[in-house]
Each structure stands twice: as structure tokens, then as C-alpha cells.
Amino acid sequence: MPQIQILYWRQIPAQVRVFDGRRPLTEQLPDRFQQHIDRIAMREGLAGTDEYLAQWNWSSKQECEGDAQQLLRQTVDQLIADHDPETQEPDARDTPTLTTEPEDV
Incomplete structure (x- = not known):
């Protein structure tokens, strides 16, 4: 059975x-x-920082x-x-409620 996963910032x-x-099928959302x-x-001054990546x-x-x-x-x-x-x-501080640790992007 297929499984769907969404990447959020x-x-x-x-x-x-x-x-x-x-192999997963992947698609990026529009630019x-x-x-x-x-x-x-x-x-917020996060561009290029570890804090940006952590989001x-x-x-x-x-x-x-x-x-x-x-x-898909x-x-x-x-x-x-x-x-x-x-x-x-x-509100840019909100995060999705169901998340897992970041994986390969």
C-alpha cells in the first residue's frame, strides 16, 4: 500500500x-x-544557518x-x-503537528 510523506519548512x-x-516518487511544489x-x-536572518536547516x-x-x-x-x-x-x-513559527526527524532531502 502506498505511503505519502510531505516535507515542510x-x-x-x-x-x-x-x-x-x-524508489519513492517525488515532486517539489511550485517555485x-x-x-x-x-x-x-x-x-528572520535564518538564510544559510543551521537554524534554517533545523526547520x-x-x-x-x-x-x-x-x-x-x-x-502524488x-x-x-x-x-x-x-x-x-x-x-x-x-505564522512562520508554526510547525506541522505530525513530524519525524529530518531525513535525506
Whole structure:
């Protein structure tokens, strides 16, 4: 059964990966998400620091039914719809509630 995992910088999603077999399928969110992360990091003086890197966390893996490629596309589309950085300025201190230790990015 495929498993979905989302990479966040604080609460801002940046990448999705779906595990179904040996190699995960991965997709980064559009550039505007990384640009939003970079703007916040620069505003807070975190760019290029260990504190910046420490803010990256993977969500817990969530098992889902269905085709891995379709799950990846649906998850990315839903994150784009729910977390548009151009219309939302979230509290940059918030972090996702279900996280694990950072892994290979």
C-alpha cells in the first residue's frame, strides 16, 4: 500500500514523496513555495544557518489506497490549493503537528 510523506519548512509544504516499492516518487511544489520560505528565512536572518536547516521536517508517512502516481499528483494539487503562499502569510513559527526527524532531502 502506498505511503505519502510531505516535507515542510515550518508549516509550509515544499515537497511530496510517495513510497510504493523500492524508489519513492517525488515532486517539489511550485517555485513560489520555496521563494516564500526563502523570504521568511531572510526576513528572520535564518538564510544559510543551521537554524534554517533545523526547520525542515518530514511528516509521518500516511498509508493510502490507490495508484502511487495519482496519489502524488492529488496530494501536490491539494497542497497547492490549501497553502497558496501568495495569498496566505501564515505564522512562520508554526510547525506541522505530525513530524519525524529530518531525513535525506
